[in-house]
Amino acid sequence: MKYEQLAKDIIANVGGKENVISVVHCITRLRFKLKDEGKANTDVLKNMDGVVTVMKSGGQYQVVIGNHVPDVYKDVVAIGGFQSTAPVEDDEDGKKQGLFNTFIDMISGIFAPTLGVLAATGMIKGFNALFVALGLYTATAGTYAILNAIGDSLFYFFPLFLGFTASKKFKGNQFIGMAIGASLVYPTLSGLTAGKPLYTLFAGTMFQSPIHITFLGIPVILMTYSSSVIPIVIAAWVGSKIEKWFTKVIPDVVKTFLVPFFTLLVAVPLTFIVIGPVATWAGQLLGQLTLWLVGLSPIIAGIFLGAFWQVFVIFGLHWGLIPIAINNMVVMHADPVLALVFAASFAQTGAVLGVWLKTKDKKLKSLSIPAFISGIFGVTEPAIYGVTLPKKKPFIISCIAAAIGGAIIGAFHTKTYIMGGLGVFGFPNMIEPKAGITSGFWGAVIAVLVAFILGFILTYLFGGIGKEETPATAPTEKNGHKPTGNMAKNEIIPSPFTGEVKALSELKDAAFASGALGKGVAIEPSEGKLFSPVSGTISALFPTHHAIGITTNDGAEILIHIGMDTVQLEGKYFSSHTTQGAKVELGQLLIEFDIAKIKEAGFEVTTPVLVTNHDHYNMVLTSAKKVKAGDTLIEVQAKTKSLAV
Structure with missing residues (x-):
């Protein structure tokens, strides 16, 4: 309840909980539907600490908060006793997200807890x-x-x-x-x-x-x-x-x-x-079908599942196999499916070890240590998103090593008999309850050792890590510019779009136009592609994919909000190529959107590109009227060394 008092004051000044029909949030604001907007104390809310401004649009009473709106929303829901609703989710029939994605979301939602x-x-x-x-x-x-x-x-x-x-x-x-x-x-x-x-x-x-x-x-x-x-x-x-x-x-x-x-x-x-x-x-037919498919060639099945398991994890597709595995254990008291992918996490961990020992990048080396430790215990997301995937080659190598491990497991006809631990705690899963330790168990041990060693050696030798890397503290060229002094002091933020540059003050949305949510510029994109303007981490990605936050490797916080009020499209015409928490590289395609259809639906596509922690910087905005994706858009210079370091 970090924002308990703020939440109480907001509820009181929108007319009390009895005046609230519903409340949801987008990436910057609380969006109320009120029974009577006349009961809301708009002037009081606008002058309240913690509230940027108040807006009325599309039948919604919008209380603009800023980047920490999810935390404020949780307290508003808790105090008001409102129904907690995901920001903008699929409708009950899954029509907005597609049948397959809806199925994966359903499975993960049921089994993950x-x-x-x-x-x-x-x-x-x-x-x-x-x-x-x-x-x-x-x-x-x-x-x-x-x-x-x-x-x-x-x-x-x-x-x-x-x-x-x-x-x-x-x-x-x-x-x-x-x-x-x-x-x-x-x-x-x-x-x-x-x-x-x-x-x-x-x-x-x-x-x-x-x-x-x-x-x-x-x-x-x-x-x-x-x-x-x-x-x-x-x-x-x-x-x-x-x-x-x-x-x-x-x-x-x-x-x-x-x-x-x-x-x-x-x-x-x-x-x-x-x-x-x-x-x-x-369920019995499904179990027999999976066993039949594995029975056709357990080695080929092991190569396929081992190679693509980490890809499945990235896209959430692995949830589709979890119920099959559990069902196999119920029906046949053993499952060969999850056994085939057991070596994948160790292949990933071996690749991280190769990066850790070879890299000269201090930041990457520091990321590799916790990623390696968590990988040993079967949690590979830090390794995937923080280390191997951004470097590409180590991720590909880990998939190759996992495929070989899967082939070995398939050759030994290894099965899992319980839904037990992950990583090193997963070995007891392969102990046959009646026969004890069998050849299948030793096959898993051999596969893990091979996958781990291959992941490590191939990444160390061929992972593209080391010599060509520039230490994180060294000056580098970005977009044709050579920054001087310590990189922590200055950053150059290129344009994420190709299009026409406009001043923030031209935006119809008062919260963005006033600069209250961040300083920067607006762009009228001519192409429906948003490229990462920096190398960093996705700090926020709204479910509707109309807004994204990125924290650069040097600490600048970027917010890009495609169009005005486009949250009301509920994800239509937007598709994301990244996930929250993912590491991204400069120029990487993050989001695609259909400009024509968004405009046909009655929404603008003029997009603010903001530095939300602008208080730390002196900012220089581009004077160009048109830019291409990758052209310099904003330069930030740290006001003091202590703030930037």
Whole structure:
């Protein structure tokens, strides 16, 4: 609650929480929809510390905050009791983002919250199997039983946990989702399968199922749903739709208990009668299909998945394989898919070690140390975004090393038996519960060593690191200019666009025109491509991709806001080629946008290019009327050495 008092003052002066219909935020401002804008104290808000200005546009009451608006927004939502809504997300049908991207987003949203605990419980179960294999205690010991209970705790009751996360993702009541999941693992139902069935359904087919109970005369196919994935995800989605319908038709005075009452009465029987069996059969077919594909050539599968796994991670596509792997473990008690990519993180870590030992760049060397350490434990994002991807060759080398590691794992037919730890903690995942340490385990060890060593040696020798690099403190040429003295003092910021240069004061948006959000210039782009004007880190990337913040390697903070009020397009006509937190290089393509369609929709594309920490600098703006991408746009000179260093 860093901005607690500011949030309270804002809520009070927009007319109080009862005057607020909704509030979202963009990259610089809170965007309220008010019942009566006349109740808002605009003059008070404008003069409030922490508020830049207030604007009214497009039916929104906009309180301009600046770059820290996400933090202020969190406190406003918490204090006001408003519904926390992502800035601008996809609609429920995923039409804005596309079906495939929506699927990946859905999978990550459902499984990501559980992965930490899933890895922890998996590690406990993996080490338990390891200790039994080493003879430290037996599988009948009390120690084994208790550790196994911890290890199975989440995975056995997975439908209950996924009921919560899936319902949250589908914007339903999370506790209704948990209740549906809990119903699926209710122990009494599994005991009803004992004894002679009433009759058999689908006799003589692959779907043959004995019927032990009925619901209102309708046959119920009882299946084991503990540790299952697909049935609860579908059931939670259906349940959220049912809940929304009942929410619309049930009077407000009794919604609190009647909406869950009717939702559960419809969703749970529907899940047992239709969703559960169909989803289970689909899961079994999916598992058999992946095994068949790997069975065609595990070596080729290992080369392919190993080579592209880190690419999948960058684009979030790896989430598509996580449910398949979990489903394989449930159905066949082992998974070959994730095993094939086990060496990829070690290949990446080996490449980082090569960069660390070879580079002369002090900043890159300092980044490599924590990236190497986190990579050892299976967290490779710092290595990818901070070290190897910006240098390109080390990333390519790591992919080659990972492909070779994947081929070795495929050749040894290695499988994972639990969803356990990452990196060095991932080795217990490959211990077969009954047979113990087998050739598959040793195949994983060999693959990791080969991938790591290849990543290291090839990067050290051929990674393009070292001699041609210039130390970070040395003067370099940027855009044809030679800065003098310490690079930390001055920076040259080229234009991110090709287009016509305008003064900020010409902008219709008062917050930008006044310079309150930063000093700089505006550009009317003639081409819908935004190139990085600096080398640095993406400090902010709005979900709609209409605005981006970049912090240069020397500390200048750049904000580029494509057009005015283009957040209202909700991502239409914008596509990003980067992610928040990514390292970018000067001239790298970051965003593409369709100028013609944006204008057809009634929005301007004139774009402010601002230095938001301008208080640290004396600034020289270009006098040119037109610029090409890469031409000098702004020069910043640190006012004092202490501020820049």
